[in-house]
Amino acid sequence: MASPRGPQSPRSSPSSASSQPYLSVSVTDPVKMGTGVQAYISYRVITKTNMTEYQGSEKIVIRRYSDFVWLYDRLFEKYKGVFIPPLPEKSAVEKFRFSAEFIEMRRQALDLFVNRIASHQELRQSEDLRTFLQVDEEVMERIRSYETGLFKKKPADLIQIFKDVQSKVTDVVLGKEKPVEESSEDYEKLKHYIFELENHLAEAQKQAYRLVKRHRELGNSLSDFGKAVKLLSACEGDNLGKAFSELGAKSEAVSMKLQKEAHELLMNFEEPLKDYVRAVQSIKATIAERVAAFKQQYELAETIKLKEINLDKLMLTRSDRVREAELEYKELKKESEEATERFEMIVRLMNEEIARFQEQKTLDMGIAFHEFAKGQARLATAVADAWRSLLPKLEACSTT
């Protein structure tokens, strides 16, 4: 699989200028651990770095999928506004969980995940990343099980946030509350873009997956056809029998080429599309964070207004509670400023991220399209060559 692309963050080789900090990670060697229901896959994560925050220049640790999930969650919590690279899905289908293809696809996706983090200006500085890349298995397990419960945002929360976002219209209509969402044109455009993009991409990915299946089906039917034709050749004998037999053999050969290409298509075209979809979904989660942050600073701003009015009232009436109220007000003001700061940082980060995202995706897709076209051309050429080689034999059968 090609190394992570992007002009700003290639996987730099260790031999580059030693002054340049580099962090190179790879996820390799999937191994099945345990048995039965408890069984899982463990991966080897190899880190090579010259960054001083790291202990030593090379480290190898063993990690499992849930560790990667932990890392994602931590980064998501800490780096609001940043598009955290997406994780591959948990697989629902039991029998598929340990198929060679699935394991390889997941390994690649995890490798990509960690590499993207290691290439990201902000994320690569993360302490959690260092933890992930360096601590022992047992320590990792302890950390994961302890912190997962505390910090992981429940899916229900995310859904609620989206519900809020979608239901603002209803709220206004029902006169419940004022819409608690940004109303800037840029934001609206971005939100609309991301949500629509997901739909379009999902459709493309669906068709790409189907295309992989079609390759396999065509391969199978060609193979079956070849077998049937071979049986027919036994009936006919002589030249015709020979012709049939040659055709049967060729059908089977072409069938294998189709199966091979199906695999390539899956890895080099369908997976990148899937990855794209995941990335967009990750952005949606970031948008949700932005919405939450906005709501928070907005609500604080509203509360402050009320407090101001109240304070003025108290000052006018020269109440004893003025000092108390003043303190409260100061506290609240500080909170509000912090909330506003947080929100504005998210907005700023997102703007940078979206620009970077678009660049990156153009490159990623360029490569994926290239691989797709190359694979299809390769397949078609091989198929043409295979069938063409049969023609002189068929000629020979009809002239003798």
Added chain:
Amino acid sequence: MMGSENEGFEEAPLHSPKEKSESTLLLHHDLNSVDRHPLSDPLLSPTSPNSNPHHPHDIEPPAYADVIFTPFDSSDINGSGSPLDTSSSSSSPHGFSPSNYSDYIKITVSNPQKEQEPSNSLVPGSNTFVTYLVTTRTNIPDFGGSEFSVRRRFRDIVTLSDRLAESYRGFFIPPRPDKSVVESQVMQKQEFVEQRRVALEKYLRRLAAHPVIRKSDELKMFLQVQGKLPLLPTTDVASRMLDGAVKIPKQLLGDGPAVAPHEAAQPAKGGRDLLRLFKELKQSVANDWGSSKPPVVEEDKEFMEKKDRMQELELQLSNASQQAEALVKAQQDMGETMGELGLAFIKLTKFENEEAVFNAQRVRAADMKNLATATVKASRFYRELNLHTVKHLDTLHEYLGLMMSVHGAFADRSSALLTVQTLLSELSSLQSRSEKLEVASSKIFGGDKTRIRKLEELQETIKVTEDAKNVAIRQYEWIKENNRNELERLDVERKADFLNMLKGFVVNQVGYAEKIANVWGKVAEETSNYVRGNS
């Protein structure tokens, strides 16, 4: 949709008359109305000078794309319905036919119309049926005309088919379309009529392709005689019963001439020859379970071997035919999904362009557009590939259908043999009766008037039965000869047709694979900057 292709003179739908020489060959070939037996005629018309039907022209490797695509890039491919709709086009146009065919019969079935039977029932409109226009173009002198049309209904086809079965026993007569009562209820009327029209045309064309049947009176009458079809339906049980009823008392009594000799040689039909059926049944049981061998048996070892081979062939053909269906479906699906993928990318491209904020989006949209265009092109190629594949592999289905005719021809032989055996047994028992009578009457001095009369009648019956037996034997031998010739013809034609099918199939695959490779090669080239090192 099919209507336009059926207006009177039907141009070979896959090429226009202005095409170059090779398509002229194909045009000419197509006019022969020879679907899968492009080479059946030359066997009978050796006048074709430079024809060497079993050695088609060589195919030059580089020219596939041209060879295939000039004749076949037509609206017929893009516009017309399902890829399985092969009615108006010959199924093996790749057959490299000899340069001249001296005679041809081209039959077209078109213009279905509802007609009403002069109704004598109380319910109005209860007796409607569909008629089809059967148009024939031919240069065979026997027809006494070069172009003519008649209106026929499905019932007429059944009659034709039954009469042919009677007259051409031992021949591989193409099976006629089904009556398919169920389908007519389930399908939309229009669809059903169209399906039937297609089937009728195919059937008539097959008949016209058979070297012997095409010259038959039955076919001639069917194609030419205006108005009501003059062929009598033979399965009209009721009238036959009436005819036979007169003869039954005599038959039951076992005396007197039962039937005319030539009728005796025809297979026993239900409703007609009850007694004869019974006798033949008795005979076949005796054949199977009796201790003595019947007087005449199937001795032709060569035939038995061929029969076994036919059985095996049928089995494998059926299998191959099934797999061919599956292959065609898989190719179809591939084309469809490609198309859907292309469409999805086109929508994405449009979306990115509309919403573009960053230049990267526009670049991506442009890349996507190239990809989408190529994908849609490839999809179209797969679909075209499949249309042709269907036509080629149809040869398998055709020959599978032909196996039914082979069964029929072998059945004719068996039943003719059974008739001979029955008559021989009959003769033998009549003769022993006659001997017994003679012995008995010779014991009475001066003769026994009753017995002598009976003896005379018996001698009469024996003579008639003897004649019938001779006719039956001649029939049997004739049928055996027909079997032999047909098997030979089948072998020759099958070999040629299958080889053509294989070649056509492969050339097709090569041609389209090359085209598809081209399309993708361009896109790979256009996107190669993404992988040539890192920016």
